[in-house]
Amino acid sequence: MELTGAQIFIESLKKEGVTHLFGYPGGAVLYIYDAIYQQDDVQHVLTRHEQGAVHAAEGYAKANNKPGVAIVTSGPGATNAVTGIADAYMDSIPLVVFTGQVPKELIGNDAFQEVDTVGITRPCTKHNFLVEDVKDLANTIKKAFYIATTGRPGPVVVDIPKDVSNEKTEFVYPEKVEMRSYKPSIKGNPRQIKAAVDALLAARKPIFYTGGGVILGQGSDELTELVRKTGFPITQTLMGLGAFPMSDPQSLAMLGMHGTYEANMAMHKSDLVIAIGSRFDDRVTGNIDKFCPDAKIIHVDIDPSSISKNVKVDVPIVGQVKPVLAAILAELDQRDATFPAENIENWWKQINEWRKTDCLNFDNPGDVIKPQYVLQQLHKITSGDAYVTSDVGQHQMWAAQYYNFDKPNRWINSGGLGTMGFGLPAAMGAQLAYPDSTVACVTGEASIQMCIQELATCKQYKLPIKVVLLNNGFMGMVRQWQEFFYEGRYSMSYFDSLPDFVMLAESFGHVGMMIDKHADVDAAMKEAFDRKDDLVFMDFRTDPEENVYPMIPAGGGQSEMILV
Amino acid sequence: MRHVISILLENESGALSRVAGLFSARAYNIESLSVAPTVDPTVSRMTLVTRGDDHIIEQIIKQLNKLVSVVKLQELTPVDHIEREMVLIKAEVNDKTRDHVRMMTDIFKASILSVSPSHFVIEMTGERRKSQEFIDALAPAVVVEIVRSGSQGMSLSDKPLRSN
Numbered sequence: 001m002e003l004t005g006a007q008i009f010i011e012s013l014k015k016e017g018v019t020h021l022f023g024y025p026g027g028a029v030l031y032i033y034d035a036i037y038q039q040d041d042v043q044h045v046l047t048r049h050e051q052g053a054v055h056a057a058e059g060y061a062k063a064n065n066k067p068g069v070a071i072v073t074s075g076p077g078a079t080n081a082v083t084g085i086a087d088a089y090m091d092s093i094p095l096v097v098f099t100g101q102v103p104k105e106l107i108g109n110d111a112f113q114e115v116d117t118v119g120i121t122r123p124c125t126k127h128n129f130l131v132e133d134v135k136d137l138a139n140t141i142k143k144a145f146y147i148a149t150t151g152r153p154g155p156v157v158v159d160i161p162k163d164v165s166n167e168k169t170e171f172v173y174p175e176k177v178e179m180r181s182y183k184p185s186i187k188g189n190p191r192q193i194k195a196a197v198d199a200l201l202a203a204r205k206p207i208f209y210t211g212g213g214v215i216l217g218q219g220s221d222e223l224t225e226l227v228r229k230t231g232f233p234i235t236q237t238l239m240g241l242g243a244f245p246m247s248d249p250q251s252l253a254m255l256g257m258h259g260t261y262e263a264n265m266a267m268h269k270s271d272l273v274i275a276i277g278s279r280f281d282d283r284v285t286g287n288i289d290k291f292c293p294d295a296k297i298i299h300v301d302i303d304p305s306s307i308s309k310n311v312k313v314d315v316p317i318v319g320q321v322k323p324v325l326a327a328i329l330a331e332l333d334q335r336d337a338t339f340p341a342e343n344i345e346n347w348w349k350q351i352n353e354w355r356k357t358d359c360l361n362f363d364n365p366g367d368v369i370k371p372q373y374v375l376q377q378l379h380k381i382t383s384g385d386a387y388v389t390s391d392v393g394q395h396q397m398w399a400a401q402y403y404n405f406d407k408p409n410r411w412i413n414s415g416g417l418g419t420m421g422f423g424l425p426a427a428m429g430a431q432l433a434y435p436d437s438t439v440a441c442v443t444g445e446a447s448i449q450m451c452i453q454e455l456a457t458c459k460q461y462k463l464p465i466k467v468v469l470l471n472n473g474f475m476g477m478v479r480q481w482q483e484f485f486y487e488g489r490y491s492m493s494y495f496d497s498l499p500d501f502v503m504l505a506e507s508f509g510h511v512g513m514m515i516d517k518h519a520d521v522d523a524a525m526k527e528a529f530d531r532k533d534d535l536v537f538m539d540f541r542t543d544p545e546e547n548v549y550p551m552i553p554a555g556g557g558q559s560e561m562i563l564v
Numbered sequence: 565m566r567h568v569i570s571i572l573l574e575n576e577s578g579a580l581s582r583v584a585g586l587f588s589a590r591a592y593n594i595e596s597l598s599v600a601p602t603v604d605p606t607v608s609r610m611t612l613v614t615r616g617d618d619h620i621i622e623q624i625i626k627q628l629n630k631l632v633s634v635v636k637l638q639e640l641t642p643v644d645h646i647e648r649e650m651v652l653i654k655a656e657v658n659d660k661t662r663d664h665v666r667m668m669t670d671i672f673k674a675s676i677l678s679v680s681p682s683h684f685v686i687e688m689t690g691e692r693r694k695s696q697e698f699i700d701a702l703a704p705a706v707v708v709e710i711v712r713s714g715s716q717g718m719s720l721s722d723k724p725l726r727s728n
Contacts, residue, residue, distance in 0.1 A: 123589045130578075147632060181634055181636075182632050
């Protein structure tokens with residue numbers, strides 16, 4: 001049967017099992033919105049800004065390991081979506097973003113709401129397409145989902161001119177896709193796997209350093225088995241938290257600029273670093289010349305270009321985390337390999353010495369609310385099982401340090417791009433993916449204002465997100481850097497006017513709470529989380545001058561931490 | 565160090581800008597780049613000349629391979645290969661320099677494509693070094709315009725670089 005491009009769009013999404021489509025209509029996508037209107041299989045979620053639509057799709061994808069899907073119109077619709085697309089590119093989130101385009105014959109004419117979407121998004125997508133013929137549409141959508149979800153995941157943009165969405169053709173959705181120019185590796189090279197096992201068995205001061213790739217590659221079970229089997233310590237990156245339970249004694253928590261003392265010291269002094277799905281980002285390595293001077297490095301990554309990009313690797317393994325870890329475990333089994341505790345006894349002794357620094361310790365003096373305390377209580381009241389999203393800044397680091405993620409996919413934040421405004425829409429995506437789960441958005445009073453309009457979306461779709469605002473009256477991380485490195489000249493890092501967040505939340509139809517005393521935190525949180533069906537916006541007035549510690553100043557080595 | 569890379573690209577709109585954009589986004593340098601369709605009309609072949617240390621070249625190769633539009637690539641520098649460049653030169657000549665230019669054109673096996681009372685247009689094909697020597701040798705005639713094709717490269721191996 002012949003279908004229009006718009007109908008093919010819907011039928012293709014159904015074939016891909018898409019349940020939620022985040023978007024915002026406009027002129028160039030009106031045929032598609034007409035087709036959306038006439039069906040019930042794919043739920044369209046109307047956000048209040050295209051950036052929100054893409055972040056919501058990211059949150060959805062991060063929570064449940066399925067691709068996020070968004071649709072926006074041409075011109076400003078597409079440019080508003082770019083921040084979300086770039087965010088997904090940096091954090092390797094599988095997204096398919098559809099953008100409307102002006103009709104084919106107007107392309108290049110500076111038509112109303114025309115931008116070169118393919119040109120603009122080229123450097124921040126894994127791949128992008130302009131569909132020039134309706135006959136190519138189904139095939140292109142199939143390719144887009146395939147590229148977005150395989151290999152190192154990432155966003156794919158499909159730009160659809162308005163006339164293409166109204167032209168008709170026979171609808172045939174391809175069963176599978178073959179691309180001669182795109183064949184991601186899956187299994188690691190067996191010789192390198194043997195070399196990795198040799199290195200594991202020989203190590204005396206080893207450490208696992210794992211990242212977001214373990215979560216994206218759904219390799220948590222294999223990772224946990226390998227870490228337990230070896231008895232080695234493990235540190236996880238900001239993007240990888242929860243792939244291995246952080247409450248486990250083998251976990252040294254997060255590493256990097258705001259990582260723990262024990263994690264960074266253990267990396268620095270190790271003789272073997274087992275990097276899995278992590279990418280030696282500058283926030284992790286600090287000064288690259290001082291990074292892990294004595295360590296041999298194993299690096300498992302699906303993206304060959306990640307390997308030896310920043311740090312020279314001794315045992316490179318290109319492949320998917322899950323099968324590679326399974327192969328390492330199988331090789332260990334085959335050799336009947338054991339890891340005698342005495343091999344690393346001295347190493348653990350040393351690590352436990354570093355742990356005594358208790359670098360995340362903090363006091364609760366008097367009435368003032370410490371942000372760290374709020375996050376500890378958030379963990380307690382949600383039994384550590386909530387989906388926690390965050391924006392970007394101090395609150396993000398505190399959430400990473402104090403929530404103690406024990407499960408994968410629970411921690412959803414903007415790591416690579418560092419996008420303020422990510423948290424609330426991402427929480428919407430997570431809540432839609434898991435309607436019965438607790439979703440909390442940890443945010444700051446600066447970040448939340450960047451996508452605050454999405455509170456209306458939360459009302460429309462009855463999303464009972466718990467917003468945990470750590471309101472210190474400053475752009476906290478900017479202020480912290482200005483205090484440390486700019487002699488306390490707080491240039492533009494505070495607002496002379498802030499909204500009354502309680503009234504603001506109420507004006508959107510939600511429940512607002514303001515808490516400004518330490519003694520009131522627990523009760524307020526209990527009340528908020530007891531309201532299962534409501535979005536509760538908690539405005540915690542926290543210590544305005546609290547800093548995130550430990551901290552490796554930019555350019556410092558791993559062992560050069562500021563502790564308090 | 566100078567590196568020559570042959571790339572087979574999907575022959576589709578935007579493929580060239582994906583390669584060019586990768587180089588500018590990651591601050592790699594392009595010394596020359598030439599591209600045209602091949603016997604297989606679905607594929608274009610590009611010869612790209614770049615400079616960098618081993619680490620940068622390794623990254624360039626990996627990043628190029630990561631582009632969905634890149635079908636296959638081959639680094640020519642480490643293998644036996646030939647490299648050619650075509651140069652068109654417009655030289656201003658007069659009674660004193662005309663014979664000199666003709667003689668140099670013979671010596672370098674270049675050819676004169678167009679003659680006017682005051683100018684020659686000369687075609688020269690060869691290795692980069694040879695074309696540079698030729699240009700230098702034309703003095704005292706004045707070279708007023710020059711256009712180079714950029715390097716074209718091919719390995720001498722019996723195994724062809726093909727898309728399938």
